[in-house]
Amino acid sequence: QVQLVESGGGLVQAGGSLRLSCAASGLTFSFYVMGWFRQAPGKEREFVGVIRSGGTTYYADSVKGRFTISRDNAKNTMYLQMNSLKPEDTAVYYCAADRSWRTPLNAKSFGSWGQGTQVTVSS
DSSP, rough: OOEEEEEEEEEEEETTEEEEEEEOOOOOSSGEEEEEEEHHHHHSOOEEEEOTTTTTTEETTTTTTTTEEEEETTEEEEEEOOOOOGGGEEEEEEEESSSSSOSSOOOOOOEEEEEOOOEEOOO
8 A cells, every 4th residue: 555645844935945755655666656746726736746766857847947856765755845936836735656657747647645735835
């Protein structure tokens, strides 16, 4: 049973930074594609970024240059470093995992999900 637990969310002022973590268990973490998604009130869940098992990353245009995804396979943990945060980044952030690389990179491409962590950016 794959379990994903996000942490690190909170309230931050615009221009600030946060680092989210996703602790994974019940899987061979190094083999998995790991992703971050977010969902704002009244909106669909949207792709933020992904990191492949080999470490290659891809990002949504809206966060490119501001967000960085990394993974520590020894700790079974993925990270999302968020810098230069904007009010429009406010959302619940979800960690996702899948054994296979699937495109397009949307929510349907991932089979396991965490419960989410709230990120609120004040203006």
